Amino acid sequence: MHKVVVITNMKMKKKKKFGLKILSVAMVASLMVPTSIGNIAVFAETAEPVTTENTLKSEPTFAQKKEFQIKKGTEDAEVSASAVNLTSTGLDLHGVVSGVPQATYLRFSDVTLPSDAKISNAYLSFTTRDASSASQSTTISITGERGSQAEFSNTVASFTNRNFTDASVSMATPVVATNTIFNTEDITSVLNEMRADQTDIQNYVFKIAGNNKGSFVMRSYDSSATMAPKLIVEYTSPSADYKANIANTADDAKEYGANKTMDLNSAMEIGGYYSATLTPAYRNISAFRFANVNLPENAKIDDAYLEFTTYGTVANRVSNMSIASELGNPLGYTSVAGNISSRPYTASTVKYQQASFTAANQVIRTPNLKSIIDETRLMGWQNGNALAFRVDGDNYIGSIYQGGSAVAYQPKLVIKYTYSEQDAVAADVVKNPAKMKTSLLTKSQVRGRMPRKTAGSRFSTIMMSPSFLKMVFSYQTT
Structure with a gap:
């Protein structure tokens, strides 16, 4: 029975x-x-x-929240009728310095918003440089540029000749202490007008004018790069993406030699060998882990790749590469021998050829990893779990920066996806x-x-x- x-x-x-x-x-x-x-x-x-x-009855979209920060000192400026200051350590949003009226300009570059994004909330976020009391309150007005969004220069005309939105957001400034976060009111109306004729804008310029009263001073990029102004946008769209860096040295590792020794804190030789001597003693496999990956169940992957920055160089070599995705919810790597090879991986792999790295600080990307990520999802992976990848090859091709390096050089995972009702996981998985x-x-x-x-x-x-x-x-x- x-x-x-x-x-x-x-x-x-x-x-x-x-x-x-x-x-x-x-x-x-x-x-x-x-x-x-x-x-x-x-x-x-x-x-x-x-x-x-x-x-x-809910729309087939994803809710997203993205932050874009000023990236360099020439992307925030104070401009008066006769001078441009691109190196100030304080942004005087109240609109006057030593009796001279001025305006503050911010430029956010490489902003990635889908053309079909429906913005629900948007605001500028600052870190205060100076405290401001109730008696120092001022009124600020925010508009956005419609047009080229060109980089800032040191001429007044390069600012005053720009065309700004009719839409504006005005607000009275609150009481703030030093080094606290100040967020403006919702500037969605400004962004919508900026995007009215061109939804694929990649750079956004804003002008902030004060009423020349009180005192309200925020940190600039030159004051602190980590405290530089941010543009924060909340929106919904049928398409979305996930991006992550490896900042923790326990989230990437290499396993090398006959004893399968682990190394968690050095440059990564991803080609399969850590020396031009291609013997078992110099075999090397690498692995990269990204914690708490946001990949919803109804997300259909369009493209997914690892991105590395080259470090060590060598000429005239090619490696036949192979990448597999770890099953389950991968843990961080440890110093236990064989901690990469002993883990369970997808039956399928992504294979490709990688030429050796002939110059340092060059960005390289893998082919699309959609198939192995989908296989992992089919095998029980859940949104919020970690994703980890084993990278192997058959040659020495140089090295890349490891996790824990400067942010710009850290290994990255990028997943681009769209909403799908029925075929979120690809039909071509193993x-x-x-x-x-x-x-x-x-x-x-x-x-x-x-x-x-x-x-x-x-x-x-x-x-x-x-x-x-x-x-x-x-x-x-x-």
């Missing part, structure tokens, strides 16, 4: 109507047979979600039964509790992606 239990975790999809879906006898039988595990994987990926007849069986039964993938085994009974368990079937098990008594 067989007793079949199917525990589901079927997600309710938006803007869809579904009726009750009944499993056929043949489908149930296929789920009961352990050797059908490849078919189970295919069914789990293509199964229709189960929901009620009610339609959920479904080979022999490969899937080994991976699906990996301990790191098992979540939840098994049914208690009693005398004269046996069972098998298969773990599936939480996006589809969560757990299927067959239980037989004799």
